[in-house]
Amino acid sequence: MFARHDLVWLTSRGWQRVRATVPPGALDRLDAWRDAGWPAVVRRAEIDLAPGEVAIGFALPPGADGKVRVGCRAELADIGRRTRALPLVGALDAAPAPWRDALAALERQAAEAGLGLAVYGSLALQALTGQSYLMPTSDIDLLLRPLNRAQLMTGLDLLARHGALLPLDGEVVFPDGRAVAWKELRAAFDGAPGTRVLAKSLERVGLVKPDELLATLEEDAWLD
Template sequence: MPSDPWARHGWVRLAEGWAEHLRSPLAAAEQAEAADWCAAGRPLVIARGRSGDEAGELRLGLATPDKRRIGLHVAVGAVAERLAPLPLAEALNSAPAAWQPMLVELVRRALDLGVAAAVYGSLAWQHRTGLRYVRPESDIDLVFAPRDRWQLDRLLDLLAETGDGPPRLDGEILLPDGVAVAWRELVGRPARLLVKGPVEVGLRDLASVLALFDRKDAA
């Protein structure tokens, strides 16, 4: 298991003077909006890196409630605080009341399998900022990190059973080598799967993905 398996869905708060650590330029309007955002104490999400990024650099995302996106490329010196991916259990009270019983039950059943859920996307932004992101048509985006084939198979059964909601569930399974695959794609058992790493995106054979969970050192 990677030492920092959740990095892509983690969060940071930036320090004063963060703009001095920019590694790629921002448009003036975007920089001003990001400055106001950070001054309000709101966090940004850690995004996938890009080929050519150097060690000690981060790609960050700022998503607004009206679905605009601002991408920041900074040195780690800009970071004042780093936050782990948000556990779904901590975000339950930020979900619409009608969705909460289903999500509470999902948390319970996943934990019974020994697997915790982290949440990203609109519900995570709503919980982290106090702003309104979740809409009636919003999906709940989740990340799970099963350690072995037993957990994986039973987790996929649980998600297939409950995933069409409401709310509709989406998101990823983190593989033991640190890359991720959409759980809905994995449920379908196609011969080839799209996998997302810290930087790269590519295709893998289903058999090689499942074999990662059969290794004795996967746990």
Template sequence: MTIMLNRHFLVWLSSEGWDSVMNQVHPGNVTLIEEWCTKDWPAIARRHEVGIAEDQICVGIAGPPRDDGTRPRVPLAIPRDAVSRTTAPISLDRVISVLPTRWHDGITTLLQEAANLNITLRVYGSASWQFITGQPYVRNNSDIDILCYPRTQEELKRIVDLLDHTADQLPLDGEVVFPSMEAVAWKEWQAARHSNDGRRVLVKGCHKAYLAKMDTLLHTFETTQ
């Protein structure tokens, strides 16, 4: 089975997989992990950590916020053969029903304009966890963490412009993912576009994060055609 390793992808563990990670879990998070296993909720793929064998996949689980605002985060490393299936991050149109109603009009307009560009917007973070579990992750100060996968330089420009414009109405954050499957925060990309100093941007890959020139990332659209 081919395993999707891209960050933010949803990863379902087999029952044997859940058994294999229990010795990695802090005692305070055992109940959380047991609930995840019982309800067959997915973990989220994250960057491969230094020191983790290549035959393992790094994933994570985040519990709902506690009363003090902190959120339990449980990093795990699982064998590849412990993965039962993977899917792409959830699309924004699917999660709108679990988000605050004050955002609905803005999200509907955003989705329509993204559809006009033939681009699917996806989510991660609190909106995704709330949709998956039905538990209250989204708070008054939460962002809507958007993922988009432009296929050309022109699509990249248009979708970042759209997100930048819509951020006046919605608390948008998130990343654009290049054909190389490396990501850059769309706000950082937009700021760099309007600078004149040849600025580098922080690139988040499956195995590392590093600084790169914008032209290097734009070139990936040509090399993956």
């Protein structure tokens, strides 16, 4: 099962099909992407997506025309390899020096708590490609995937604490694949009962009550 922010590498036939659907002005840069062996990123499915297809995208390195994003589709048979989003530990060396120590401390503390953080967006692309994506206004987009409620609350506390030093953003991904901005979720816990949050999945976006998402988590560790 695919999820938003997954990384996929296309087969030769996959690249041929992608090239046939993208604007001519992007072909040279997309060919360079292909030749470098870099992955595409899974994005939210489109309404008319056919069975056996997955929506993918390429965020090309910024140039004189700014950031160029190419959205397309691939058949499952044209995907040679897939991984989840890049683990944060794999992006630490690509982080700017002012972020590096604080980001490494966050990753270490999360690992000690049994939490695996992943990264997407500009920092992940910079780590994966070696190209310059980050700007002074860039955020650090993280994914927290808790298994139980204790992990969720520990992760939210870690993100909030380190967010005082780093421009942290990103999402909490629940076991059923729905994802909520971690800042929005934390605010909902502190807000009025009945507050809804915007949950995104591969197929849809909708407002839900946090309790509906909490019900997808394991209960045992929360009760310990």
